[in-house]
Amino acid sequence: MFIIDGHCDAISKLLMNQRADFYDSSILDVTLPRLQAANIKLQCFAIYIPRAFSMTEFQAILMSVDLYEQRILNDPHMMPIHNQTDMNSLLSGSQIGAFLTLEGVDGIMGNFMYLRILYRLGVRAVGLTWNHANWAADGIGEPRGGGLTIIGKQFVKECEKLGILIDVSHLSEAGFWDVAAIAQKPFYASHSNVFDICQHPRNLKKDQILEIIRVGGCIGLTFVPFFVSMNKPVMIQDLLKHIDYICECGGTDHLTFGSDFDGIDEWIVELEHPGQYVNLQNMLLQYYDEEDVEKWLFKNWFQYLHKNI
Numbered sequence: 001m002f003i004i005d006g007h008c009d010a011i012s013k014l015l016m017n018q019r020a021d022f023y024d025s026s027i028l029d030v031t032l033p034r035l036q037a038a039n040i041k042l043q044c045f046a047i048y049i050p051r052a053f054s055m056t057e058f059q060a061i062l063m064s065v066d067l068y069e070q071r072i073l074n075d076p077h078m079m080p081i082h083n084q085t086d087m088n089s090l091l092s093g094s095q096i097g098a099f100l101t102l103e104g105v106d107g108i109m110g111n112f113m114y115l116r117i118l119y120r121l122g123v124r125a126v127g128l129t130w131n132h133a134n135w136a137a138d139g140i141g142e143p144r145g146g147g148l149t150i151i152g153k154q155f156v157k158e159c160e161k162l163g164i165l166i167d168v169s170h171l172s173e174a175g176f177w178d179v180a181a182i183a184q185k186p187f188y189a190s191h192s193n194v195f196d197i198c199q200h201p202r203n204l205k206k207d208q209i210l211e212i213i214r215v216g217g218c219i220g221l222t223f224v225p226f227f228v229s230m231n232k233p234v235m236i237q238d239l240l241k242h243i244d245y246i247c248e249c250g251g252t253d254h255l256t257f258g259s260d261f262d263g264i265d266e267w268i269v270e271l272e273h274p275g276q277y278v279n280l281q282n283m284l285l286q287y288y289d290e291e292d293v294e295k296w297l298f299k300n301w302f303q304y305l306h307k308n309i
């Protein structure tokens with residue numbers, strides 16, 4: 001069974017650690033041998049600039065794109081995914097697709113020229129914020145809980161005009177509803193779970209889940225242990241409640257996964273890197289029809305991207 005993973009921070013680790021290597025699992029969770037072992041057909045790679053990084057933000061974004069090209073795409077087993085044609089050739093070929101996203105638009109500094117350049121460099125999805133506020137919006141960790149700024153709203157429109165998808169994971173609740181009010185295209189949450197199951201602010205409330213389903217977006221359940229369960233250790237089975245909840249909301253055709261590998265330093269037991277996706281697949285097959293499992297691991301993501309990029 002093919003798998004698509006909607007979020008990882010491998011590029012950020014390449015940026016922060018000179019020794020990180022796409023072939024070596026001593027630093028990275030996401031390595032080529034593990035993607036191959038798990039039959040991952042498409043991996044989304046996020047550009048995320050940690051606050052401590054000593055470089056102007058846009059320069060750091062450019063450096064991230066360069067690292068992505070030199071250290072990941074450079075491998076002949078990988079192919080960048082920019083459009084529907086690429087999605088079609090991905091299916092007929094043997095390569096692994098790489099989909100470039102930006103997590104937090106701080107470095108664009110409100111200048112849409114930078115966004116257009118990033119589009120030309122391959123960025124096809126954008127999350128407006130990480131947990132804090134920036135010029136575009138408040139993140140979920142910003143106590144004042146504001147939504148999008150005026151320029152943030154214009155930015156969403158510019159993204160849609162270019163063909164860049166909007167990722168609402170990390171965004172404040174008010175920001176989520178601002179996006180919902182102006183977005184013309186289906187938006188998605190790349191790595192968030194269900195708030196009613198695990199009361200972490202990064203998780204989605206029921207009305208948010210229903211809205212993503214209504215607009216035809218995707219919800220990527222994530223493997224960050226404290227977004228899955230308050231009890232430790234967190235087991236793969238703990239994801240079942242989140243899956244059932246989304247299905248009960250009518251989301252069978254919108255449920256996907258976004259691991260957050262390389263963005264975490266605690267893991268679900270036996271789901272600690274992409275190579276262990278097979279453990280999730282086997283667990284799911286014990287409880288659900290193969291047809292549903294294939295939707296969640298592959299088809300829902302594939303169809304969403306195929307239709308919307």
Ligand SMILES: [Zn+2]
Nearest residue numbers: 103170191263
């Ligand atoms: Zn994140």
